[in-house]
Amino acid sequence: MSDDTQFSELAAIKESRRLSSVWLVPIIALGIGLWFVYYQLSNQGPMITIAFENAEGLEAGKTKIKAREVDIGLVKNIKLNEDLSGVVITAQMSKEAEDMLTENTEFWIVTPRISLSGVSGMSTLLSGPYINMEPSLEGDPESDFIARIEPPVTPIGTPGLHITLNSNDEFAFEKGDAVVYKGLKVGEFEDIYFNLEERVVYYNVFIEAPYHRLITKNTRFWNVSGINFELGANGLEVQAGSVETLLTNGVTFGVPEGMSLGERITERDYFDIYADYQAASDQRYKRGVKFALMIEDTVRGLKVGAPVEYRGLVIGQVVEINPEFYSEQIILDEGYSIPVIIEIQPGRVQQPDTDEGVEFVKQQTLHWIDRGFRATLETGNLLTGALYVDVDIYPEMAPPETLENFMNIPVIPTIPEEFGQITEKMNQILNKVNQMPLDDIGKNANQMLKQFSDTASSFEATSNNADKVIIAEMSKTLAEVNRLLADYQQGSVTNTEINRTMKSVQQLLGDLQPLIKQLNRAPNSLVFPPAESTEVEPKGNQ
Known part of the structure; x- marks a missing residue:
């Protein structure tokens, strides 16, 4: 048996089931x-x-x-x-x-x-x-x-009130222009939008707190940009806002005098921008009675919006001059009268601004026309020649035969203005002077002057002759006077006789003196014998 066989028999190879600790690092990193x-x-x-x-x-x-x-x-x-x-x-x-x-x-x-x-x-x-x-x-x-093109003028969330102003007049405002109230800046213009269909410019305006509580239903906004000079029928008017509005543009606001404050505005609302305070104030008069004036004089200087006054009090305004739709006559026709439409507003004559007030003013005016109610154009400003309509009652005026109407509008009879009357009289005088035969008068005057010259020459010759005669007669008279005075000189016969006569008169007066005394005591003593006198008469020494 070999060693390898012996080793394999002794060592049994088994598969490991545990995760190697080497993987812990990447796992932790992945986690x-x-x-x-x-x-x-x-x-x-x-x-x-x-x-x-x-x-x-x-x-x-x-x-x-x-x-x-x-x-x-x-x-x-x-x-x-x-x-x-x-x-x-x-x-x-x-x-x-x-x-x-x-x-x-x-x-x-x-x-x-x-x-x-x-x-x-x-x-x-x-x-x-x-x-x-x-x-x-x-x-x-x-x-x-x-994104916005420019940053907003007022940050979102700023306490106050957003409103929209609109204007169709020829003045414009820019973003950031001021809204002032009695000289204080209380708001700004934020956005500008021009409506092509309406041809009206709309401005989004923000009024800061707490001034936003001043905005009510009767609030009016008007322009105070720069310095405004106006020469009108009432003279020279100068209007200016704050120092800021002198450099840029701006508007101000308020409730016109005589109007109630009205209900407070709590959400976005729309307001008009008027040209000035007077225009803003006049908007309270919503109703009016129209009358027509047929003007035979010039209307140069008369503008739409010119006041209609009664003894100095404004009672209305001019609303139209020579309406375009008036085609009854041609302007170049002889005797063409220029129609001027005026409006008398009930609110200005202490009447309610209602249909009842309109009817009352209409009937009252028609009644006064029969009493001499007449209209005339007067010069309000000599520098500009601005005209206004003046109405008054002239009792000496005869009532009109019939009440005329112009396009269903009652006509108030007119009279020439004072300057026009003077001009008319001067024209009449000049016309009479022009009609005089000045050439014949000049010839007669020349002939008269010639005759006067001949008469003067004759008188001069006669005067020379008269001087000679008068001098001769005066010499004779002086000689006679000298001769007469010589007769009365002292020592002359006449002088002696006069002295003798005067002495005789003096002696006669002395003899008459007792008689005069007796008559003074008893004036009847020449008729009745005097009574025996009881007066004691002084006697001389015996």
Whole structure:
């Protein structure tokens, strides 16, 4: 027996059923790897896609997604979309961001921005652009998003009120423009949308808390951009807002004087933007009674919206001048009267803004037309020539034979304005002067002047002759006077006779003196003898 045979008989070979300890190392490594995979998968957030207009500054594997400056995602892939109109990025979000990805969540690229409303994104000058996320817990979960072109003006969740303003006037606003209230900035313009069908611009505006509680049903918004100068029928008006609105644009708001505050607005509502406070205030007058004026004078300076006044009080406005659909006459026809449509508003004449108020104003006006109610165009501003309609009662005016109507609108009779009346009278005077035969009058005047010249020459000759005659006669008269005066000189016969006569008259008066005294005592003594005198007469010494 050989040794091999002996060894095989002695050692029985048996198959081992135990796992070798060598395999423990790879098994443990595999377990650890699987645990890491499970941990990664269990803690990994969802993958999302975000559509951008372009990928400027974005890099796959480097660009981060942040919320409130906290990293919550990373850009994994960047590619063009199917229609090549933009790019789509794929981003891996963190687990804690899963509940924030709803249909109201917004994304935008943060880059350095400088605008009138401020400076933002300056930190990206060193770190590079990143994607900012404005999370929202409201709405359904979402994984595909469309990024904003620009960051929102107001962060989501800011307390306040979102409203929509609209305007069809020729003034526009930009994102970030201010909403001011009594000089304080209380809100901003967020988004702008132009409706092509309506041709109206809509602005989404946010009013910050607590000022949003000032917005009510009767609130009116009006433009206060820059400085507004207006020369109208009421003179020069200057309007300005805050310092911020002087540099950019802006609106303000309030409840017009005389109106109630109204019910508070608690959710998005729509408001109009008016040109100024006056236009906003006038919107309270919803109803009006239309009357027509047939103007024979010029309407230059009269504009739609011009006031209608009664003794200085505004009671309405001009709503239309020479309506286009008025085709009864041609403008170039002789005697064409320009129709002007005015509106008298019941709310301005202390009547309710209702159908009853409209009917009352209409009947009252028609009644006063028979009493001399007349309208005229007056100049409100000499610098601009702006006109307004003035109505008043003129009792001396005869009532109209019939009440006229213009396109079923009652016509208020008109009278020329004061300046027009003066001009008309001056024209009448000038016409009379023009009708005078000035040529014949000039010829007659020339002939009269010639005759006057001949008469003056004759008078001058006659005057010269008269001077000679008068001088001769005056010389004779002076000689006679001298001769007469010589007769009355002292020592002349006439002078001696006069002295003698005067002495005789003096002696006669002395003789008559006792008689005059007696008559003074007893005027009847010449008729009745005097009674015996009882007076004691003094006697001389015996």
